[in-house]
Amino acid sequence: MAVPALDVFQVIADPSRREMMRMLSEKSLPINSLAEHFDMSRPAVSKHIKIMYNAGFISIEDIGRERYCTLKKDGFDELQKWISFFDNFWKTKLKDLETLLNNKIKKS
Amino acid sequence: MERSINHKVFYPHPPEVVWDYLTKAELMEQWLMKNNFELKLGHDFQFTVGPIPSMDFDGIVYCKVLEIEPLKKLTYSWKCGPGNGKITIDSIVYWTLLAKDNGTELLLENSGFKEANFNVVIFNAMEQGWLANMNKIYKILNETKNGSTGA
Incomplete structure (x- = not known):
């Protein structure tokens, strides 16, 4: 089945895909388990999964005979790591500036 | 987040x-x-x-x-x-x-x-169910509009 290239808006516009991602936000699931929750043909489920995969929303991994889908949260975690880092960075730097300014006054 | x-x-x-x-x-x-x-x-x-x-x-x-x-x-x-x-x-x-x-x-x-900013927004929206809710509202509004003909 041909899989159209969709932008992120189009990817999330579909209620079935949103429901799939909501389910995957709880835990990774094999494509078969995902498919059971939806009243659609297996090729139709595969197409949705391919669309989400192509748009970078999920990763797919073969474990045994099952193909597991996982919501890609790496991007979010990575960003959070950086934000914490810079948060501390700025806090320290602003304190350094305070020390510097105060010393300047004492000297003058 | x-x-x-x-x-x-x-x-x-x-x-x-x-x-x-x-x-x-x-x-x-x-x-x-x-x-x-x-x-x-x-x-x-x-x-x-x-x-x-x-x-x-x-x-x-x-x-x-x-x-x-x-x-x-x-x-x-x-x-x-x-x-x-x-x-x-x-x-x-x-x-x-x-x-x-x-x-x-x-x-x-x-x-x-x-x-990943855009993804974060979407992800949060999904977690909070906002997107789903907004879609429901949109649907209800549409149905109300279309339903007013009595069909």
Whole structure:
């Protein structure tokens, strides 16, 4: 089945895909388990999964005979790591500036 | 999920003094980082520190001056990454100075993180069920409109 290239808006516009991602936000699931929750043909489920995969929303991994889908949260975690880092960075730097300014006054 | 950094500090020094420490390269270096900043709109400059391998950070912050309002406002882009010009963090730093109580209130905002930003918004929306709710409302509105014919 041909899989159209969709932008992120189009990817999330579909209620079935949103429901799939909501389910995957709880835990990774094999494509078969995902498919059971939806009243659609297996090729139709595969197409949705391919669309989400192509748009970078999920990763797919073969474990045994099952193909597991996982919501890609790496991007979010990575960003959070950086934000914490810079948060501390700025806090320290602003304190350094305070020390510097105060010393300047004492000297003058 | 927190997506912006905000700090507010008060310095018992006039905005002129604080402004100098935000806009003169040699003064900035004393508390921030080594840099080649110039107070010119559109000026590209870098801050350099030691690389931090655990963060996948090569130690160079790539910036461009985006806004200058003397003694009041300074904005520059703030980008960095693991090296070879690859950018993983693409954000903006906003400085705002307010004269207050014989001193300066300095506001720092580091925000606009572009990396995965859109995904984060979607992800949060999904977690909170907002998107689903909005879709429901949209549907109800549509059905009401179409249903008014009595079909």
